[in-house]
Amino acid sequence: MEIGISTFVETTPDIQTGEVISHAQRLREVVEEIVLADRVGLDVFGVGEHHRKDYAASSPALVLAAAAPQTKRIRLTSAVTVLSSDDPVRVFEDFATLDGLSNGRAEIMVGRGSFIESFPLFGYDLQDYDELFEEKLELLLKLRESETVSWSGKHRPAIHNLGVYPRPVQDPLPVWIGSGGTPDSVIRAGLLGLPLVLAIIGGRPVQFAPLVNLYKRAAEQAGHDISKLTVASHSHGFIAEDIQTAADKFFPSTQQAMNVLGRERGWGYYDRSSFDAARNFEGALYVGDPETVAKKIIHLRKNVGVTRFMLHVPVGSMPHDDVMRAIELLGKEVAPRVREEVTKWESEIK
Numbered sequence: 001m002e003i004g005i006s007t008f009v010e011t012t013p014d015i016q017t018g019e020v021i022s023h024a025q026r027l028r029e030v031v032e033e034i035v036l037a038d039r040v041g042l043d044v045f046g047v048g049e050h051h052r053k054d055y056a057a058s059s060p061a062l063v064l065a066a067a068a069p070q071t072k073r074i075r076l077t078s079a080v081t082v083l084s085s086d087d088p089v090r091v092f093e094d095f096a097t098l099d100g101l102s103n104g105r106a107e108i109m110v111g112r113g114s115f116i117e118s119f120p121l122f123g124y125d126l127q128d129y130d131e132l133f134e135e136k137l138e139l140l141l142k143l144r145e146s147e148t149v150s151w152s153g154k155h156r157p158a159i160h161n162l163g164v165y166p167r168p169v170q171d172p173l174p175v176w177i178g179s180g181g182t183p184d185s186v187i188r189a190g191l192l193g194l195p196l197v198l199a200i201i202g203g204r205p206v207q208f209a210p211l212v213n214l215y216k217r218a219a220e221q222a223g224h225d226i227s228k229l230t231v232a233s234h235s236h237g238f239i240a241e242d243i244q245t246a247a248d249k250f251f252p253s254t255q256q257a258m259n260v261l262g263r264e265r266g267w268g269y270y271d272r273s274s275f276d277a278a279r280n281f282e283g284a285l286y287v288g289d290p291e292t293v294a295k296k297i298i299h300l301r302k303n304v305g306v307t308r309f310m311l312h313v314p315v316g317s318m319p320h321d322d323v324m325r326a327i328e329l330l331g332k333e334v335a336p337r338v339r340e341e342v343t344k345w346e347s348e349i350k
Contacts, residue, residue: 001301001307001308001309001338001339001342001343002043002044002232002307002308002309003042003043003044003297003308003309003311003330003331003334003335003338003339004037004042004043004044004045004046004074004075004308004309004310004311005033005037005042005044005045005046005310005311005312005313005327005330006045006046006047006048006079006234006310006311006312007030007033007045007046007047007048007057007079007312007313007314008047008048008050008055008057008312009026009027009030009047009048009055009056009057009063010026010054010055010056010257010314010315010316010317011023011026011053011054011055011056011317012054012253012256012257012260012316012317013256013317014317015252015253015256015316015317016252020317021317023056026056027056027057027063027066029320029323030047030056030057030063031063031066031067031070032320032324033045033320033323033324033327034064034067034070034071034074034076035067035070035071036324036327036328036331037074037327037331038067038070038071038072038073038074039331040327040328040330040331040332041331041332041335042074042327042330042331042335043074043075043308043335044074044075044076044077044107044308044310045064045067045074045075045076045077046060046077046078046079046109046234046310047060047063047064047077047078047079048060048078048079048080049078049080049081049082049118050115050117051115051117051118051121052115052117054260059094060078060079060081061078061091061094061095061097061098062094064076064077064078064098064102064106065097065098065101068098068101068102068105069101071102071105073105074105075105075106075107076098076102076105076106076107077106077107077108077109077174077176078095078107078108078109078110079109079178079197079234079310080109080110080111080113080178080197081108081109081110081111082111082112082113082115082118083110083111083112083133083136083137083140084112084113084119084124084129084132084133084136085113085118085119085121085122085124085132086118086122086136087156088136088137088139088140088143088156089139089143089159089164091108091110091140092108092140092143092144092164092173093164093165093166095107095108095168095173096165096166096167096168096173097166099168099169099170099173100166100168100169103169104168104169104170106168106170106173106174107173107174107175107176108140108173108174108175108176109175109176109177109178109197110133110137110140110175110176110177110178111133111177111178111179112129112130112132112133112185114180124155128155131154131155132155135153135154135155135156136155136156138151138153139151139153139156139159140175141175141192143164144168144172144173144175145172147163147164147165147167148161148162148163148164149161149162149163149164150162174195175194176194176195176196176197176232177189177192177194177195177196177197178197178199178234179196179197179198179199179211180198180199181198181199181200181208181211183211183214186198186211186212186214186215186218187214187215187218189215189218189219190214190215190216190217190218190219190220190221190222190224190229191218191219191221191222192222193219193222193224193229195229195230195231195232196212196215196229196230196231196232197231197232197233197234197308197310198211198212198231198232198233198234198306199234200233200234200235200284200300201234201235201236201284201312202278202284203284204282204283204284205233205235205282205283205284205300205303205304206282206300206303206304208233208304209303209304209305212231212304212305212306213305215229215231216229230307230308231304231305231306231307231308232306232307232308232309232310233300233304233306233308233309233310234310234312235284235285235286235300235309235310235311235312236254236284236285236286236311236312236313236315237250237285237286237287237293237311237312237313238250238286238287238311238313238314238318238322238326239286239287239288239289239290239293239311239325239326239329239330239334240288240289240322240325240326240329241289241329242289243287243288243289243292246287246288246289247275247276247279247287247288249318249322250287250314250315250318251272251275252316253314253315253316253317253318254270254275254315254316255270255271255272255275255316256316257315257316258270258315281295281296281299286311290329290330290333290334290337291337293311293330293334294333294334294337294338294341297309297334297338298337298338298341298342298345301338301342301345302345309338311326311330313326313327
């Protein structure tokens, strides 16, 4: 069971002062967070790609590369790379470079993108949303299979027997499929035999179990060894020394961020009652003291089948010290509890 962190490197206004830190400061802070996550024994750190004012990381590979020489064992991944609006050759080269700098710890998590700002920015038509992803994923996977590539498609110039460099340390370079929970996306990941990441940020996490089963059935039908497949959860949360402190610290910035997105996407108003309901044992928020969060992660492992859990923190802008403390508690107190219980449970069911 792998435990880690994901972040969108947000630069939203401080809920108390209204001040907004610079993109530069937030980028430096997130490198410190990655280094700490490595030091406290976490397994993975993911950085999401966005192209808007309230997020600082338009290039996850560059952010992760800044942390690579300062870390020793933690895996470094995008969360996600918006592959539909990017060039797969450049994506592969960037993450192969990161893989070299980290000595084999890079991963690519690709998705179609729930944020669409990158499409007009790079000159793509949203009417081609699904087609772009399918075509570019095909090319990305071809690039990792062979040093020299020939390929042709509709949305990118053809490649005729050209080499792509540098080559990564890992063979193949890991590529994960990020999904918001649609059957088509989990079936695609299964048929390709690629690891799956589910964004479990609402409702009851156990409701994702049928999607995991669908993913495994698709993989098995395609001839893949399902015992080697991995499933991750990306879930909002925060950890403090006690439950009430965790809730009170995490709610203000979460409410602000969720309501900004809610106005853009037509969601209902996010209030404290919505937040508190999602904190219950069956809810999608992993907010509380280390024992509470550990129990919820263990429940997710046993009932949904995830083999990697990524705590997404912060949501909105929180004090850097609070985020660092949450990472420390996740690594030093939550992760050991989860690993011990999951190991014991797995030995009992064999």
